[in-house]
Amino acid sequence: MPSAGVRQETRDQVSHITLDRPEALNALTPAQRDHVIGLLGDASGDPEVRAVVLTGTGRGFCAGADLRGAPAGGDRVPGDVARTIRLGAQRLITAVLDCEKPVIAAVNGTAAGIGAHLALACDLVLAAESARFIEVFVRRGLVPDGGGAYLLTRLIGPQRAKELMFFGDALSAADAERLGLVNRVVSDGELDKTAREWAARLAAGPTRALVLTKQLVNASLDSDRATAFAAEAAAQEINMTTEDAQEGVASFVERRSPEFRGR
Numbered sequence: 001m002p003s004a005g006v007r008q009e010t011r012d013q014v015s016h017i018t019l020d021r022p023e024a025l026n027a028l029t030p031a032q033r034d035h036v037i038g039l040l041g042d043a044s045g046d047p048e049v050r051a052v053v054l055t056g057t058g059r060g061f062c063a064g065a066d067l068r069g070a071p072a073g074g075d076r077v078p079g080d081v082a083r084t085i086r087l088g089a090q091r092l093i094t095a096v097l098d099c100e101k102p103v104i105a106a107v108n109g110t111a112a113g114i115g116a117h118l119a120l121a122c123d124l125v126l127a128a129e130s131a132r133f134i135e136v137f138v139r140r141g142l143v144p145d146g147g148g149a150y151l152l153t154r155l156i157g158p159q160r161a162k163e164l165m166f167f168g169d170a171l172s173a174a175d176a177e178r179l180g181l182v183n184r185v186v187s188d189g190e191l192d193k194t195a196r197e198w199a200a201r202l203a204a205g206p207t208r209a210l211v212l213t214k215q216l217v218n219a220s221l222d223s224d225r226a227t228a229f230a231a232e233a234a235a236q237e238i239n240m241t242t243e244d245a246q247e248g249v250a251s252f253v254e255r256r257s258p259e260f261r262g263r
Helices: 030-045 080-087 091-095 114-122 136-139 147-155 159-166 173-179 190-202 207-220 224-237 243-253
Strands: 006-011 016-019 051-056 059-062 103-107 108-111 124-128 132-135 171-172 184-186
Touching: 006 030, 030 051, 030 091, 030 243, 051 059, 051 190, 059 173, 080 091, 080 114, 091 184, 103 114, 103 147, 103 190, 114 132, 114 147, 124 173, 124 190, 132 136, 132 173, 132 184, 132 207, 136 159, 171 173, 184 190, 207 243
Parallel strands: 016 051, 051 103, 059 108, 103 124, 108 132, 124 184
Antiparallel strands: 006 016, 132 171
16 A cells, blocks of 8 residues: 555666655655565566666665654564564565565665665665765664564674664775675766666666576575575576576677567
């Protein structure tokens, strides 16, 4: 169901999902979070969508979950918190990781808490020079959610992940790139242009091959060698049935550029 504060537009086979609540630095309400999850699912299943760009408006990419109106405490039934996290923050990150299209994060400003994890779950991360990444949970006496420990440890290792999560200091775009959290830092004025250029390249690519590659990479650190090699062989078997794989081989033999259709 559509939700105020989130915009979506499909252009040139790219789904552009924009968090549009700049007065709150695009902090996500539960309804907005669920809408983003739905939009990622729509993109995943739509053969006319071949890439996704996720960004925000104003000074923030996403300042995390909107906690205004949330209960501060009180009696809880055991299991309530775990269920809320599982069906909320974790489901959002899972929607990005499992999206069957490549997802680009164009981080235009502050990415804090679940907002940082939303960006880091994406397949490619572009950051404006003004962007900042903040593991804000410790500042509120909270444990990171939305797969933060899972994502950060795999991206930068346990010591660096602990440093960011223990202190909650703001990380500049330049430092995020140095640590390997960001693919590219560009000027604020070039962010949208660069995101559109990258998305266009992905949308012109062999979509099924890209998705199978995404799945292999995402699973690689959780697999032993035998499992990883079996998954690779299975992915190759599936991909060789696609029109794009046949076009790729034919174009090589015919010495021409391939024309992939995402099928």
